[in-house]
Amino acid sequence: MKIKSRNSRIYIFIIANLLLSVIVPFKAFATDSAVILMYHRFGESKYPTTNITVKQFKAHLLELKINNYNVTPIPRIIAAVRNGKPLPPKTIGISIDDAYLSFYKIGAPLLLENNFPYTIFVATDPLDKEAPGYMSWNQLRELVKGGANIGSQTASHLHMPEASMHRNAFELKKSNIRFKKELGKIPKMIAYPYGEFSLEVEKVSRDSGFTVGFGQHSGVIYQYSNFMYLPRFTFNESYGDLKRLRLAIRALPLRIADLTPEDPYLRWQNNPPIFGFSLQRKLMNRISQLACYGSHKDKMRIEILGKTRVEVRGNKAFPPGRTRINCTFPEKDGRWRWLGMQFLVPKSLN
Structure with a gap:
């Protein structure tokens, strides 16, 4: 009886470890x-x-x-x-x-x-x-x-x-x-x-x-x-x-809040847009590594307002049609945090 009980405990131990070998890595890397x-x-x-x-x-x-x-x-x-x-x-x-x-x-x-x-x-x-x-x-x-x-x-x-x-x-x-x-x-x-x-x-x-x-x-x-x-x-x-x-x-993901403008369909009143967002505090310590580019690989100016607010400035109005902005932020493992936005300027303002 003792041998059988011991074997049961060993069996349970093995099964538990096998389950942990599957479950823990998923939780760790999910x-x-x-x-x-x-x-x-x-x-x-x-x-x-x-x-x-x-x-x-x-x-x-x-x-x-x-x-x-x-x-x-x-x-x-x-x-x-x-x-x-x-x-x-x-x-x-x-x-x-x-x-x-x-x-x-x-x-x-x-x-x-x-x-x-x-x-x-x-x-x-x-x-x-x-x-x-x-x-x-x-x-x-x-x-x-x-x-x-x-x-x-x-x-x-x-x-x-x-x-x-x-x-x-x-x-x-x-x-x-x-x-x-x-x-x-x-x-x-x-x-x-x-x-x-x-x-x-x-x-x-x-x-x-x-x-x-x-x-x-x-x-x-x-x-x-x-x-x-x-x-x-x-x-x-x-x-x-x-x-x-x-x-x-x-x-x-570049995790942000309070994105502006809410509407990417631009009229003359808000072109170029004041593209802005609030960034996580832990990233603000490395804010100099944030880079934003327009559709034609033009590097855009970044301004910091307060403790977490970021605004991206273009030098001139976007032309009629589609214009994209991409903002990236490097991580230590060689990966990049990414935020993109596509704006549309109507061909006619009438």
């Missing part, structure tokens, strides 16, 4: 943030600004695989981060915009081969019109059946901030009807066409049933992000090498 990658076209060299070469994309997937990145469905990432639940270390999401045919032919099979989940954001008009270079509804259904998640990009992929809210509501309703008919359900996520966003666009998107929105500005998702305007790292031929991918997938 994260509350995640990076989302974004792609458009695959192997379409005629469109270098939205295309990733096949060689580049294969290299990206290999980098994620051999380094044990946790490529996770985006809805699962959003649910965890939003609710303050831990994610596995190295959590990455993959998003595809526009439902180009090259994704169906090239990108999707490569993701399937690596067992990597993904989300496709779709504007419904090109599929309805059977536009050249786009997927068909049958092809999209095939991908959904294989596990793809679907998000919206409106019906016609319009410039939402410059359209009337009536037009935007019509576009979202029209596309939602088409999604329901063709796929049997209405998406809850939207990727704003061209990454263009405004507070009015957020309102009409919420009113249309969307609970998550994505732009095209760089950055990392964490619990206090604006979940109606989340960042993604965009890749194309010019910005698609492994050095940039490694920088992106290892990025950390």
